[in-house]
Amino acid sequence: MSSNQYMKQITGNIIAVSRGGNYNVSLPYRADVFRGDLVSIDNDLSIQEDLRPPHQRIIRLENQLPFDVAIWNISVASELRPHFSVRLVDRTVLIRSGHISPVFVLKYNKKVPPTLKNSTIYVQTNVTTFNLSLHTYTGKMSIELTSVDKTAFDFGYVERNDTRTIR
Numbered sequence: 001m002s003s004n005q006y007m008k009q010i011t012g013n014i015i016a017v018s019r020g021g022n023y024n025v026s027l028p029y030r031a032d033v034f035r036g037d038l039v040s041i042d043n044d045l046s047i048q049e050d051l052r053p054p055h056q057r058i059i060r061l062e063n064q065l066p067f068d069v070a071i072w073n074i075s076v077a078s079e080l081r082p083h084f085s086v087r088l089v090d091r092t093v094l095i096r097s098g099h100i101s102p103v104f105v106l107k108y109n110k111k112v113p114p115t116l117k118n119s120t121i122y123v124q125t126n127v128t129t130f131n132l133s134l135h136t137y138t139g140k141m142s143i144e145l146t147s148v149d150k151t152a153f154d155f156g157y158v159e160r161n162d163t164r165t166i167r
Contacts, residue, residue: 006035007066036065038123038130041100045121045132047108048139053083056107063095065127070094073124074104080119080134083110112136 009032016025041060063069071093074086085107095101103123121132 008033046135053108058102061103062100070126075122077120083112
């Protein structure tokens with residue numbers, strides 16, 4: 001198990017006290033407590049605002065839970081419905097613990113308004129419902145030159161297949 005996977009078993013007794021106190025009953029219990037998540041891979045759920053609909057992509061998820069998960073339904077938040085549609089790649093998608101699998105197809109149907117920056121996709125599984133965040137971004141960058149000249153940045157002589165990095 002990785003550091004973000006966690007499973008613990010807790011046992012104990014629940015004592016049910018009768019009204020008069022004469023007939024106390026002890027009920028043993030066992031609880032399995034787990035920690036983990038289903039997470040999207042890289043920027044699969046990031047949509048650039050300049051992207052022209054219709055566009056679709058397959059979304060991959062990583063199972064960070066300490067057990068296998070079966071996904072049986074997927075849906076989008078109400079504010080996303082006019083703009084996106086989703087469907088599972090199969091009737092039920094099984095993701096093994098610690099593995100990455102293609103889970104659903106996200107189809108971009110209609111341009112997203114600039115006010116919609118983040119929203120939610122609901123993934124229903126045999127365990128619980130997980131929420132995934134869908135982000136939109138402009139794709140525009142703001143670059144600050146820290147050179148002495150302030151109007152240019154000299155990378156020096158760059159040959160074929162050379163790279164330079166600004167830090």
